[in-house]
Amino acid sequence: MTIKLSPSILSADFANLERDIKIAVDAGAEYVHVDVMDGHFVPNITIGAPVVKALRKATDAVLDVHLMISDPDKYLDDFIKAGSDIITVHYESNGDTLEQLKKIRAAGVKAACVIKPGTPADVLVPLLPYCDMVLIMTVEPGFGGQGFIPECMDKIKFVRKAIQDGGYNCELEIDGGAKLTNTANIVAAGADVIVAGSAVFGGDIAANVKGFHEVFADGVSKANWNK
Numbered sequence: 001m002t003i004k005l006s007p008s009i010l011s012a013d014f015a016n017l018e019r020d021i022k023i024a025v026d027a028g029a030e031y032v033h034v035d036v037m038d039g040h041f042v043p044n045i046t047i048g049a050p051v052v053k054a055l056r057k058a059t060d061a062v063l064d065v066h067l068m069i070s071d072p073d074k075y076l077d078d079f080i081k082a083g084s085d086i087i088t089v090h091y092e093s094n095g096d097t098l099e100q101l102k103k104i105r106a107a108g109v110k111a112a113c114v115i116k117p118g119t120p121a122d123v124l125v126p127l128l129p130y131c132d133m134v135l136i137m138t139v140e141p142g143f144g145g146q147g148f149i150p151e152c153m154d155k156i157k158f159v160r161k162a163i164q165d166g167g168y169n170c171e172l173e174i175d176g177g178a179k180l181t182n183t184a185n186i187v188a189a190g191a192d193v194i195v196a197g198s199a200v201f202g203g204d205i206a207a208n209v210k211g212f213h214e215v216f217a218d219g220v221s222k223a224n225w226n227k
Contacts, residue, residue, distance in 0.1 A: 001226050003216035004193045005209060006031035006064045006173065010046060011145070011197030017051075018058040020201060027209035031064040031086075033175070033195045036079070038069040041093055042142035049078035056083030064195075066114065066175070068141050070094055080107045088112035088135050091123055101130040112173070116141060121155040128168045133193065134159060138186075139176030145198050148177025153189050160190025160225050180211050187219025 007029050012020040021032055034052060039045040052065060065084040069075060073095045079087055087109055089100045097113060104111035113127050114135035124134050136155050139146035156174060163170050173193035174186055183194055194216075200208045220226060 001192070001220060002030075003187055003191075003213075003220060004030035004171075005200070005212050005216075006033040006193055006195045007200040007205075007209070008033040008035055008175070008195050008197035009201075010035040011201040013201070017055065020205060021055070021059050021061065023205040024200060024209050025059060025061045027206035028213055029061070029200070029209050031062045031193065032059065033197075034063055034065045034084075036065060036067050036069060037142065041070040041090065042068045044142045049075065049082040052079060052082040052084055062086065064088070064173075064193075066135065067093075072100055076100065076103055080104070080109055084109055086110040086112055086133060088114045088133070091115050091119060091127075098127060098130060101127065105130070105132075114175075115155075117149050117152055121158045124159055125162050125166075128163060128166055128170055131168075131170050133171040133173055134163075135173040135175055135195075136191075137176055138174050138178075141176075146177055148179075148182055148186075153186070156186065156189040156191055164225065180208075180215055183212060184215045184219035184222060187216055188222035188224075190223070190225050 007024045037044045037046040062085045064086045066088045071094050072089045087104045101111040110132035112133035138148050138152040171193050174191045175195035178194050178196045179199045
C-alpha cells in the first residue's frame with residue numbers, strides 16, 4: 001500500500017513555483033495540490049485556470065486541483081482544459097455535486113468531493129461510487145498554516161470504513177494541519193493521501209518530503225484498515 005504526499009503550493013514561493021514543485025517531486029512527492037480560491041466561497045483569493053495550465057507545462061506530476069469556489073459549474077471546463085489530473089469539488093458549493101463529479105469523469109479527469117470540517121461525513125457515502133478520491137478538510141478552508149482539528153479523526157475512520165464496506169476504488173485525502181508529528185496517526189486512521197503545505201515548503205523541501213514518507217511507513221504499521 002502506498003501513502004501519497006500532495007504538497008500544497010499555497011505555501012510555496014509563488015515567484016518560484018516551478019522550482020519548488022520540482023524539488024518536491026524529485027524528492028518523492030506523488031501529487032501537487034493546487035488550491036483554487038475565489039474570495040467568495042472562502043475569504044482568500046489564490047489562482048485560476050491559467051496558472052494550472054502553466055503548471056501543466058512545467059511538470060508531469062499529478063495536479064491535484066482543489067476548487068474552493070462558489071460556482072464550480074462555471075469553471076469546470078476551464079480546469080479540465082488546463083490539464084488537471086484530479087478535480088475536487090466542494091459538497092457545500094453551488095450546483096449538483098453528483099452531476100459535477102460525472103462531468104469531471106466524463107472528461108477523463110479523476111473526480112473528487114470534499115467536505116468542510118462542519119459538514120457530516122455521511123453526506124459522502126452516496127457519492128463514493130462516483131469519486132476517485134474524497135477529501136476531508138481538517139482545518140477551515142481558506143488559509144494555510146492552521147492546526148489540525150482533532151475531531152476530524154473520527155470522520156477519517158468513518159469514511160475509510162465506508163470506502164472499504166462498499167469496495168470502492170477511492171482514495172481518502174486529508175487537507176489541513178498535517179505535520180511530521182501527527183501524520184502517522186492520520187494515516188493509521190485511514191487517510192492514504194496527505195496534503196501538507198507549510199510542513200513541506202517551509203524549510204528544506206526535499207528533506208521534509210522524505211520525512212513525510214518515513215512517518216507514512218510508521219502510520220501504515222499502526223493501521224488496521226489496510227490488513
